[in-house]
Amino acid sequence: MRGAFVRTLAELAAEDRRIMLLTGDLGFMALEPFAEKFPDRFINMGVAEQNMVGVATGLAREGFLPFVYSIVTFASLRPYEFIRNGPILHNLPVRIVGIGGGFEYGHAGLTHHGLEDVGVMRVQPGIALIAPADHEQTRSALQATWDLPGPVYYRLGKNDTITVPGLDGRFDLGRVQVINEGDDLLLIAMGAIASEAAAAARLLATRGIASTLAVVSSLNPAPVDDLVALLARFRLAMTVEEHYVVGGLGSLVAETVADHGLGCRVLRCGVRSAPNGVTGGQAYLQQVHGLSRGALVDAATALVTKSMAVEAS
Amino acid sequence: MGHIGSALSIADIVAALYGHVLRIPAPNDPQRDYFILSKGHAVLAVYAALSLKGWMSQSELNAFCGESDALGSHPEHQVDGIDFSTGSLGHGLSMGAGAALGALRNGSPRRVFVLVSDAECNEGSLWEAVMFAAHHRLANLVAIVDLNGQQAFGYTDQVLSLSPLAQRWRAFGWDVHEVDGHDVEAIAGTIAGLDTASGPPHVLITRTTFGKGVSYMENKIKWHYLPMSDDEYRQALAELGAGA
Numbered sequence: 001m002r003g004a005f006v007r008t009l010a011e012l013a014a015e016d017r018r019i020m021l022l023t024g025d026l027g028f029m030a031l032e033p034f035a036e037k038f039p040d041r042f043i044n045m046g047v048a049e050q051n052m053v054g055v056a057t058g059l060a061r062e063g064f065l066p067f068v069y070s071i072v073t074f075a076s077l078r079p080y081e082f083i084r085n086g087p088i089l090h091n092l093p094v095r096i097v098g099i100g101g102g103f104e105y106g107h108a109g110l111t112h113h114g115l116e117d118v119g120v121m122r123v124q125p126g127i128a129l130i131a132p133a134d135h136e137q138t139r140s141a142l143q144a145t146w147d148l149p150g151p152v153y154y155r156l157g158k159n160d161t162i163t164v165p166g167l168d169g170r171f172d173l174g175r176v177q178v179i180n181e182g183d184d185l186l187l188i189a190m191g192a193i194a195s196e197a198a199a200a201a202r203l204l205a206t207r208g209i210a211s212t213l214a215v216v217s218s219l220n221p222a223p224v225d226d227l228v229a230l231l232a233r234f235r236l237a238m239t240v241e242e243h244y245v246v247g248g249l250g251s252l253v254a255e256t257v258a259d260h261g262l263g264c265r266v267l268r269c270g271v272r273s274a275p276n277g278v279t280g281g282q283a284y285l286q287q288v289h290g291l292s293r294g295a296l297v298d299a300a301t302a303l304v305t306k307s308m309a310v311e312a313s
Numbered sequence: 314m315g316h317i318g319s320a321l322s323i324a325d326i327v328a329a330l331y332g333h334v335l336r337i338p339a340p341n342d343p344q345r346d347y348f349i350l351s352k353g354h355a356v357l358a359v360y361a362a363l364s365l366k367g368w369m370s371q372s373e374l375n376a377f378c379g380e381s382d383a384l385g386s387h388p389e390h391q392v393d394g395i396d397f398s399t400g401s402l403g404h405g406l407s408m409g410a411g412a413a414l415g416a417l418r419n420g421s422p423r424r425v426f427v428l429v430s431d432a433e434c435n436e437g438s439l440w441e442a443v444m445f446a447a448h449h450r451l452a453n454l455v456a457i458v459d460l461n462g463q464q465a466f467g468y469t470d471q472v473l474s475l476s477p478l479a480q481r482w483r484a485f486g487w488d489v490h491e492v493d494g495h496d497v498e499a500i501a502g503t504i505a506g507l508d509t510a511s512g513p514p515h516v517l518i519t520r521t522t523f524g525k526g527v528s529y530m531e532n533k534i535k536w537h538y539l540p541m542s543d544d545e546y547r548q549a550l551a552e553l554g555a556g557a
Contacts, residue, residue, distance in 0.1 A: 046444070048441035051445050054438070055408075055414065056411060057411055058410060058412035059414060059415045062414075081401060085400070085404055090390055090397070
C-alpha cells in the first residue's frame with residue numbers, strides 16, 4: 001500500500017502544485033519516487049511530529065495540500081492534539097498518513113504497533129478516515145479523497161503485493177465494498193487483514209458455511225446505510241480488524257446495530273490485550289491475538305455452530 | 314472571567330502590533346499579516362484591539378463570555394480578525410511557521426507574528442518549531458515572548474527556569490531582540506528594523522509586568538484566574554486612566 005500511495009501521490013502532484021509531502025524522518029526506500037521528482041515539495045521535518053502537523057496546518061492555511069507521513073503511532077498519537085486543534089478545528093486539508101496499521105511492525109514492539117489509531121481518529125467528527133484493504137484500493141481511495149476540503153487520516157499497510165480477491169480496487173467514500181455473498185454469516189473487515197478475512201471466508205465455504213465478506217475502508221464518513229442494509233439481513237456478524245476491539249471497526253458495527261435496533265449478534269475479532277513482552281512478526285502476533293485465518297475460521301465456526309444449537313433447542 | 318492579568322501583560326504589545334506594525338487593511342485582506350496569539354488565554358486584549366480598529370462592534374465585545382456565538386475566553390478563527398484558534402500552549406508557533414513557509418513559497422508579502430508566553434516555552438513542541446523556523450530561515454516569522462515571569466500556578470523561575478531565555482533562542486539560530494514589553498514605540502521600532510525578507514526568523518523577548526497598571530493585580534498569581542468584583546473593576550479603570 002505504501003508503494004501504491006507514493007506512486008499515486010506523485011502522479012497527483014504532477015497535476016496539482018499544491019501537494020506537498022512532509023515526513024517525520026521516515027520513509028527511506030519508500031518516499032524517493034516523490035522526493036526525487038519533487039524535491040522542492042518534499043520536506044524531511046526531522047523527528048518532530050507535533051511541529052510537522054502544526055506546520056502542515058499553516059501550509060494548508062496558505063493554500064497547500066500537505067501530506068504528513070510517519071508510522072501509524074507517530075503519525076496519529078504523538079501529534080493527536082495538534083491534529084485536533086489544527087486541521088480539524090480549522091477545517092483545513094491536511095492529510096495524515098500513518099504507515100503500518102496493526103502488527104505490521106511486529107518485531108519492533110508495542111511502540112510501533114498501530115492498535116488504536118482508528119479509535120482515536122474515529123471520535124473526531126471533522127476528519128475523514130480511510131483504511132484501505134490492499135494496494136489497489138489504496139490507489140483508488142487516494143484518487144477519490146486527495147482533494148477533499150477537510151482533513152483526512154489514511155491508515156496504510158506496508159504490503160504492496162497482497163490483494164483481497166474480488167475487491168478489484170473498488171472504493172467509495174462512505175460505502176462498503178461487498179466481496180462475496182453467502183447467507184450464514186456476515187464477515188466485516190477493515191484494513192490489510194481483510195485478505196486474511198477473505199482467506200477465512202474461502203475456508204469456511206469448504207466447511208459448508210457460506211459467508212458474505214464486506215470490506216469497510218471508509219470509517220469516516222462511516223458507511224452507516226450500507227452497514228444497516230447488510231446487518232439487517234444477518235443474524236450473525238463477525239468483525240475483523242488488526243486494532244484493539246474498542247473504538248475501531250467492531251465498535252462501529254456494534255454502534256450501528258444498537259442505533260438501528262437490529263437483531264444481529266456481533267462478534268468482534270481484534271486485539272483485546274496489550275502485547276507487552278510478546279515478541280514476533282506480524283503473522284505470529286496475529287495468531288497470538290486470534291487474527292490468523294485459522295483462528296478466524298475457528299471463531300466463525302464456533303459462532304455459527306452455537307447459533308444453530310440455540311436455534312435447535 | 315479570568316486571565317485579566319495575562320491580558321494586561323500583553324496589552325502594550327498588542328497595541329504596538331495593531332497600532333503600528335500589522336499590515337491588515339481589513340480582516341479578510343488576502344495578503345494581510347497574520348497575528349497568532351499562541352497564549353490564547355489573553356485574547357481579551359486582542360478583542361479590545363479589534364474593537365478599536367472598528368472590526369468588532371461594542372455589542373460583540375459586550376457579549377464576551379456570553380452564550381451562543383459570543384466571544385469566548387480563547388480565540389476562535391470564526392471571529393472576524395482572528396486567523397487561528399488557539400488555547401493549547403505550544404501550538405501557535407508551529408502553525409505560524411507553516412504559514413510563514415507557505416507565504417514565502419507563494420511569494421506573498423505576508424508576515425506572521427506569533428505571541429507566546431514565557432511559560433509556553435516549557436512546551437517541547439515550541440522548541441520543535443523554533444528549530445524548524447531557524448533551519449528554514451523563515452525571515453517573515455516574528456515571535457514575541459511575553460516575559461512576565463509567572464505562570465498559572467507559580468513563578469517561572471521557581472517552576473521551570475527559563476533563564477537565560479534570550480541566549481536560548483539565540484543558540485537556536487534566531488535573531489533575538491530584548492525589548493521593554495510596555496514601551497509601544499520601542500516594540501514598533503524594533504519590528505520596523507527587522508529584515509523580514511531574508512535571514513533568520515526574529516524573536517522579541519519582551520519583559521512585561523503581569524497585571525500591568527492595576528496595583529492589586531501586578532505580579533499576583535491569583536489574577537491569572539480571578540474575575541473582578543464591581544469595586545475592583547472600578548478601581549482598575551481608575552488606575553488605568555480609563556472612563557468607567
